Amino acid sequence: DAGITQSPRYKITETGRQVTLMCHQTWSHSYMFWYRQDLGHGLRLIYYSAAADITDKGEVPDGYVVSRSKTENFPLTLESATRSQTSVYFCASSSATRLAEVSYEQYFGPGTRLTVT
């Protein structure tokens, strides 16, 4: 019962490098999300996906790219990392989307702490 996992847990990279954060869930949840958590800003949605091959921008998408070729994976790529992208990144998944459905609370991964130097 692995749930939702993220890798790596910690990453240090240099400005300008491309870095990919991985997210994998074992529940076959339809929705997946990427957030960044910064002091004073709470959680901000970067991108989300309603299903495989369906993605959409969140609140702060600039500088990030996502893909979802398989339901269980939702990688987040920083195309050219900047210091402002130093943050803790959380992946989450949800089993339903419509208000009539019972359970669509979000389940969060353990987070990736990314430092861009």
Place this chain on the structure above:
Amino acid sequence: AQSVSQHNHHVILSEAASLELGCNYSYGGTVNLFWYVQYPGQHLQLLLKYFSGDPLVKGIKGFEAEFIKSKFSFNLRKPSVQWSDTAEYFCAVITNTNAGKSTFGDGTTLTVKP
């Protein structure tokens, strides 16, 4: 677009004190509301949720929240806090127009002094 406001950014209490954390949202339609907790060094986990029915919902660890539709509020309460409740608390809302996305408040950091 909907928004969520948590007015208390940092709350400091002594053990056994009562807790109430405010959460207000801006959306006139049907909502579903959540409180998540993040213990130090850990990921977010669900504390409680409101979908419909009884506006007073009970969650884990003795927490409860009351949905007051007329006030657009979903305040979190606990009668007697413990040191282990030290954490960051996030209120979140899902509406029937945002395609499953949760909008989170900025969070409230609760520090409980032993």
